[in-house]
Amino acid sequence: MRIHIQNPSADDLFAITPAQWDTACARAGETGHHASCAADETGFTAAIGAAEVLIAQPGTVRRFLPFAAPALRLLFCTAAGLDAIMPFTWLPPRLVLVNNRGVHGTKMGDYATMALLMLNARVPAYADAQRHQQWTPHFVPPIGGRHVTVVGTGDVGSAVARAARRLGLRSTGVRTRAEPHADFDRVVAVADLDAALAESDFLVLACPLLPATRNLMNRDRLALLPHGAAVVNVGRGALLDQEALADLLAAGELSGAVLDVVVPEPLPPGHRLWTTPNLFVTPHVSTDDPTSYNPASLEIFFTNLQAWREGRPMPNRVDPRRGY
């Protein structure tokens, strides 16, 4: 097939190289493709007219929208969350949309373990104290036995749940329907989120950003968390009301937050979140491992391409109406 890879820029840390492509083809036993690779608009324009498959990050796709691609039949987005190219009104009805969910689990386990322990130990408060050169101990019990609510039970959310279980926490997963999930101690439907919040020592947001989840953790819902609870966001910044979160942290109602995703990204100098007490920012690094990301993404791509070619269900096909 004619496959075009459009990278964000040639020197991007996650740019897919021709060598990585060749290695992935060999591993997957794929031959006979005509692949092109570009990182600028000229390269995109030259290739997109004939391309049957496009591989790109959602942010890169957005830069070129709308574009004419009469031969295009499959779009593989090298990200789990496709909010950057929603709504899908621009999407030709016959185009097959595939994401790379499944690539984030291992590293997310590390990040979730770390973020939960940091919040239990009051590390965001120690970062503030170090800034002010103050020695202010907070003695706390070990984390085992506490309760975490995880919104989202997909690849990322279930990695969070497994990490929580290894730490001895009890977990509640929140998903569209209350179907059980082996990685969670219990699962509730999103309609029962409010009741779950009131019992949560920790809240982790790990769901896609969709019309139904935008501002899910609004001011009223954040206020349902118990005094001293803490928040982790590894989904998308717009899942929560950042101003309300900052107010609750400044008032001491919440004990801490670790945010890997924020609005906007990058967070500009002078933004309130940089100086909100007990709030720790990491710059959208929770899941992406440069040594494994492209090989793993391309393996997911070929798994889906082969399923598509053989008429089997594609594990990563995105339903444009659901958005994931």
Next chain:
Amino acid sequence: MRIHIQNPSADDLFAITPAQWDTACARAGETGHHASCAADETGFTAAIGAAEVLIAQPGTVRRFLPFAAPALRLLFCTAAGLDAIMPFTWLPPRLVLVNNRGVHGTKMGDYATMALLMLNARVPAYADAQRHQQWTPHFVPPIGGRHVTVVGTGDVGSAVARAARRLGLRSTGVRTRAEPHADFDRVVAVADLDAALAESDFLVLACPLLPATRNLMNRDRLALLPHGAAVVNVGRGALLDQEALADLLAAGELSGAVLDVVVPEPLPPGHRLWTTPNLFVTPHVSTDDPTSYNPASLEIFFTNLQAWREGRPMPNRVDPRRGY
């Protein structure tokens, strides 16, 4: 027996209360003791003359040294490290010295897990970046497969090793003699420390402060760590050359450090460690859990008291010549 408990102050978070004492006696099946409890010098002076057993933190004991205690036969220090009351030249030869090693394991597992993940993810650098309101991602591989060297294979060091194993790290323990230890992938003698350092992604200091370990990680030894390695100190600040560590961090030779113990404590405003790049300070909180510390310490006390009374080996007896 006549047992005196001397607390650092009445409102200290770790002061042993009469209620905690009574509960511990009941749990241990101990009756008939004559116990006193004080938090000031008057109370100490009134009780120490007749006391057969003294229970106190090392720092509290030090405040009253030297003191006449003609009836004293057993000193239970509610800490694992007794460096605050070394050298033991003041110790009457017949006094039995007992520490509370064993009380720190659970919480140390949490702290070690967190500190290793924080260093792998470059969290100290993100704390610096947040201080300067800069969005500076560092993309790193998951921690699994990396190598940690732990100096000290006692209660604290072995808790670090178990935490490291759960994260998928390989571990080398460093102890006086190279006897194998189930929690470590391998153990080397302290004489082979230099060779181990050269292979370490992470170094964790988890040994007591003794004449033989003071400044163990001097400038020359710190320089043996590979470029990009990172350091955790949960032992005592004086185990390492803080100035040399700060120089290596400032030069970018080491990628980070998480220090729970420093010299001096509390670290005063204006001290270089507060602003050393990629260095994160926590205020000596890695092991102490106020909800469980006193009950666990008193359980250790009674276990040792019963062994002593029955002429069995005391699990926590300290050899004054070794210092632990």
